[in-house]
Amino acid sequence: MDATAAKVIAGTMAYLNENYLKLQAGYLFPEIARRVREFCEANPEAAKRLIRCGIGDVTEPLPPAAVQAMKAAVDELSVRETFRGYGHEQGGDFLRSKIAQIDYRARGMEIADDEIFVSDGSKSDCGFILDILGDRNRIAITNPVYPVYVDTNVMAGHTGLPNESGQYEGIIYLPCRAENEFVPEPPNEHADVVYLCFPNNPTGAVATRAQLERWVSYAQEHKALLLYDAAYEGYISDPQIPRSIFEIPGGTECAVEFRSFSKTGGFTGVRCGFTVMTKRLLAQTADGRELPLHSLWHRRWSTKANSVSYPVQRGAEALYSEEGRAQVRGLIEHYMGNARVLSEAAKAAGMEVYGGKNAPYIWVRTPRGLTSWQMFDRMLQELNVVVTPGSGFGSEGEGYFRISAFNSRANAEEVARRLRGASFS
Numbered sequence: 001m002d003a004t005a006a007k008v009i010a011g012t013m014a015y016l017n018e019n020y021l022k023l024q025a026g027y028l029f030p031e032i033a034r035r036v037r038e039f040c041e042a043n044p045e046a047a048k049r050l051i052r053c054g055i056g057d058v059t060e061p062l063p064p065a066a067v068q069a070m071k072a073a074v075d076e077l078s079v080r081e082t083f084r085g086y087g088h089e090q091g092g093d094f095l096r097s098k099i100a101q102i103d104y105r106a107r108g109m110e111i112a113d114d115e116i117f118v119s120d121g122s123k124s125d126c127g128f129i130l131d132i133l134g135d136r137n138r139i140a141i142t143n144p145v146y147p148v149y150v151d152t153n154v155m156a157g158h159t160g161l162p163n164e165s166g167q168y169e170g171i172i173y174l175p176c177r178a179e180n181e182f183v184p185e186p187p188n189e190h191a192d193v194v195y196l197c198f199p200n201n202p203t204g205a206v207a208t209r210a211q212l213e214r215w216v217s218y219a220q221e222h223k224a225l226l227l228y229d230a231a232y233e234g235y236i237s238d239p240q241i242p243r244s245i246f247e248i249p250g251g252t253e254c255a256v257e258f259r260s261f262s263k264t265g266g267f268t269g270v271r272c273g274f275t276v277m278t279k280r281l282l283a284q285t286a287d288g289r290e291l292p293l294h295s296l297w298h299r300r301w302s303t304k305a306n307s308v309s310y311p312v313q314r315g316a317e318a319l320y321s322e323e324g325r326a327q328v329r330g331l332i333e334h335y336m337g338n339a340r341v342l343s344e345a346a347k348a349a350g351m352e353v354y355g356g357k358n359a360p361y362i363w364v365r366t367p368r369g370l371t372s373w374q375m376f377d378r379m380l381q382e383l384n385v386v387v388t389p390g391s392g393f394g395s396e397g398e399g400y401f402r403i404s405a406f407n408s409r410a411n412a413e414e415v416a417r418r419l420r421g422a423s424f425s
């Protein structure tokens with residue numbers, strides 16, 4: 001190699017994934033953090049009263065059954081006789097069999113143990129699933145939406161640039177409004193992949209059986225794939241509302257379900273969730289062959305991952321024991337008690353309130369036509385309460401804000417007290 005060629009090569013940098021440059025700056029939670037920080041610096045007295053009902057993170061300690069199981073698992077790993085190394089790349093049989101049996105088969109859904117894939121949480125799974133899907137899919141996403149579905153598609157190069165209302169070229173947006181009770185009907189156009197999330201973050205809406213049946217019919221007609229995020233299924237108390245897309249006839253042939261222990265077992269910091277994908281779920285090649293996605297998803301796991309740590313899986317397993325289930329129910333009742341307190345207070349303050357019945361989120365219309373960020377600022381300045389501006393979840397969220405029920409009861413009651421005394425006229 002002569003000297004000039006070497007120089008040219010030396011001057012060439014690694015290329016980056018330019019799709020990341022399409023992502024919109026000023027992401028919601030950093031912007032909230034910035035405004036809260038500025039307010040607290042300028043108002044140190046009010047800062048002491050600040051209550052956060054913004055980010056959707058649990059506040060209560062882990063269920064004791066999970067703690068005990070995780071400690072016992074660490075002890076097991078600490079002696080030669082019971083030490084374990086790598087486990088099954090899809091997750092331990094001990095955990096997958098409990099999930100499949102208790103969450104699905106006992107409720108009449110035909111899910112085999114090897115159709116469960118245990119991961120470090122649903123956020124990861126929502127992104128990883130794109131590894132096994134092609135690049136030419138028409139993607140449909142609700143508006144407002146959990147931002148992960150959109151951004152992972154942007155990163156994968158499935159979109160163009162965003163327009164001024166923040167919508168990306170190439171994505172079909174499904175508006176969720178008060179008129180449709182925040183549950184979109186299937187569109188009149190073709191989509192290959194549809195993201196659905198019920199109970200919904202951020203709106204707290206749930207889909208009825210009839211609504212989910214229409215989505216499954218749409219998927220059958222269009223040979224579309226439903227990506228069904230059921231992270232909050234544990235919060236459904238209404239027995240008429242399906243907790244899984246697989247409760248709908250035909251669902252196992254058109255949907256992948258994402259579940260998480262984050263909001264049920266309080267595992268947001270522990271990290272564990274799973275996907276359910278049946279071997280009957282098909283997708284097509286460019287030349288029209290219809291093949292099961294399951295073998296690709298399994299290959300993806302065995303090549304790129306090894307499930308999640310053994311103590312964590314034992315902790316998740318413990319959530320299925322009798323005590324574990326009672327403790328999870330207790331946690332959910334606690335958060336839903338907060339949701340009731342907060343919903344009633346917002347209603348008493350004259351606001352239009354949605355969600356909060358089968359989900360830990362309350363979706364509130366801003367009074368007097370305030371924008372979401374104006375309302376955010378007034379809640380911060382006048383009540384010293386942090387909420388999430390609805391517009392941060394998409395253009396259809398403008399004019400709404402989200403109150404999270406993840407808090408201590410004392411905090412929820414204090415927020416309720418301040419809301420009742422508020423006047424946003």
Ligand SMILES: *Cc1c(COP(=O)(O)O)cnc(C)c1O
Pocket residue numbers: 056120121122123124146197201229231259260261262263267268272273
């Ligand atoms: C919290 C949440 C999840 C779960 O995320 P993890 O990564 O499992 O903690 C999934 N989907 C939605 C919509 C969520 O709000």
